[in-house]
Amino acid sequence: MTKNLRVKTGKIIDETYKVSFKFNGKTYYGFKGDTLASALLANDVHLVGRSFKYHRPRGIMTAGSEEPNAIIQLHKNSSRTEPNVRATEVEIYEGLEASSQNCWPNVNFDIGGINNFLSPLLPAGFYYKTFMWPASFWEKYEYFIRKSAGLGKSPSEPDPDIYEHKYIHCDVLVIGSGISGIMAAKTAAKNGLQTLLVEEKPNLGGSTIYQDSENFRINNQNSGSWLEKEINEIKKLENLNIKTRTSVAAYHGYNFLLARESLTDHLPIEQRKSKTRHRLLKIRAKKVICATGSIERPLIFDNNDRPGILLSSAIKRYADLFGVACGEKNILLTNNDSAYETAISLFQKGINIEAIIDNREEVDSKLVYEVEKNNIKIYKGFTVVNTSGYKKINKVSIMRLSKDGQKVIGSKINLSCDCLGISGGWTPAVHLFTQSGGKLKFREEDQVFIPNTYPSDQISIGSCNGDLFLEDILINVPKALKEFLNIKKTEYEDIEVLSLENRSKRNIWLIPSDKVLGKTKSFVDYQNDATAKDIKLALREGFRSIEHVKRYTTTG
The missing domain is CATH 3.50.50.60 (FAD/NAD(P)-binding domain)
Incomplete structure (x- = not known):
């Protein structure tokens, strides 16, 4: 039986208008105003696809056009089929049919997942160093490489639209x-x-x-x-x-x-x-x-790509706008105050928060005080070093960060969860x-x-x-508009603003681990399966220009 994770009426959905749709052949229900991503999360569906190179299980990560994982095919085997569509941008409608890409025979059991075990043989730039001998086999190599490339399937019939x-x-x-x-x-x-x-x-x-x-x-x-x-x-x-x-x-x-x-x-x-x-x-x-x-920036740590790991702001957006809880045992990892805003919003809706892991040692913030007042456990000066779970996250392992943030110290603590929100600040x-x-x-x-x-x-x-920050926007935007539009005054110059967000942030995005970097899978580019290890390899092999590093590792 499908679990329902609706918690309250969202701001933009109409719960009087029920919509049925299909995902991977199974029928689900959402409401008018839902995106495919919010409707799947409401039905506790986190595994939506497989990654490009290693075919690792991937789930919904964001709530907008920046989504790297939930890339699906619409109306497969029809004239209206469309590949590589972000589930976060698809508004559900009666009769919608969507399916996972880049997996065979299905998303739950993907033969291509063997690539994950062969990953030591598939480092950054491996295709420049292999398939060279014998030369007579080049065309045979090419056939299989081309068959494995890409994600969705292009339409084969004329477009009726x-x-x-x-x-x-x-x-x-x-x-x-x-x-x-x-x-x-x-x-x-x-x-x-x-x-x-x-x-x-x-x-x-x-x-x-x-x-x-x-x-x-x-x-x-x-x-x-x-x-x-x-x-x-x-x-x-x-x-x-x-x-x-x-x-x-x-x-x-x-x-x-x-x-x-x-x-x-x-x-x-x-x-x-x-x-x-x-x-x-x-x-x-x-x-x-x-x-x-x-x-919102992600944080880079070992196995940071499991289904059930989302951006903190996305978890808040799904709860506020769609009335969806992304999990029942939520943990937030952060290096700034944004995750506390998410925690307060979830708490107000009755959504359980197991803990917040904050990379910062000391934080003088009213948002943090409000979270502490609600008896939510905060691990200050800690970070996540690994996660567990295959088709969905079920545990995080945390350790204390050193003062300089270059290594982790002390013993490992394991925390059970089914959703991890990450926040590395904003870009x-x-x-x-x-x-x-x-x-x-x-x-x-x-x-x-x-x-x-x-x-x-x-x-x-x-x-x-x-x-x-909100107060900076309300101070600087009116000034900029006056000068740019060549006007004398805007109606926003004497506005009063209250924001309890603290500006402190610990500038750590590549989280140190209890393992050497070469033994971890810490993803930088989720869509192309590029890891921190790949970037380090590119630098070691002499690439210096960031554009060359990007091309060699397929990052970005």
Whole structure:
């Protein structure tokens, strides 16, 4: 019997509208507004695929477009089949059929899993050093290598859907609808500028919209409620065009951008007849405002890829927006305060938290005090050195970190769990900025790249510009908008903000282990099965340029 892990009504699902769908041939149920990922997690399905190189079991890790593991095939063996789709981006609909990729005969028993045991023979760059003899066998090697490459299967029948393109001209294009994007769109539109706001998700609000804790307040309201009112206001502005389910894919010169607008992918197939599925938007903007947010960093430790290991922010998002508990015995591993925000949110919903493992020795944070007040066990100065479980995590092993963070000391402690949330801080999403030709600079104190030199009439604001805390966003974004839009005042300059998040972070991402690095499987790139050991090997073999290291190890 399938276990139901719904804990409460989520913000964006409609529990009066039940939806059936199939995954790997089995029927499950979710609700309107669920993604395939949230619906699977609600049904306690964590194993969704196999990794590219070693065919290791992999589960859902994130809640957005950054997902590296849950990459599936839609409507296999039909004219509508589509490979390599992220389960975190698929909205479920009646009749949806999805299946795991890169596994045979099935995801639970995959013959390719033998590669995991052969991994010592498959290091980074092994294909440059093998299959050289005899030369007459090259074509035979090639056949099997090509058969094993790739993930999903390409369609073999004509595409039955309709596609179109459209030109759009605007004064201001705002990319992203988190708190920074909403402030920017409202300010531009209210100053008489023809404004286009694009958002890749179905709903506006970014991560702030589900930040409903009393520990984050704007003008005496919790930040989520405040932002919801702002969103309701901008929907009434006549010179603001809002496009959701729209991903900007390319940023060319002179502020010419390409975006894909998804129009019917969320509808049952029988309702799509004679309707446009996708529209390619060719956008020419006088000014561009990037408010693309930031992505939570994972932490790198031995066996950090098991199903049931998710980003801490994803666990919070699934609970807040979809009403889904990712596990019944949750543990959080962190080097910053974000995981405590997740812990408080889960605790308020009655979701069990076994422990928090914090790499930091001492933390003077009100969020930490609130967690301690709720009798949640915190292991300060500890870290995870290994995990157990095959098709789903069932245990973590933790040890104390040395003062310099270079090794682990003391005895090992084993903790039972069925879900591990990891948080290594945040990385600004600068992808579009750099694609436009922008140059980055490195901020040493928190080890992030942020925009520096702009090649065109554009600006990055909010967390994609390195403002990773709520109070920084509400101070710096209005200033940036005034200068960029050449206006005298915004309505956000005298705003009151309360944020209890502490800025301290221990800059450790590659966790030391009780084993030598060569004996561990500490994954850096989950999608391509690249490990810390692979990167160390590339450096040892003489690669220095990071681009060469990436190509040699297939990282990134």
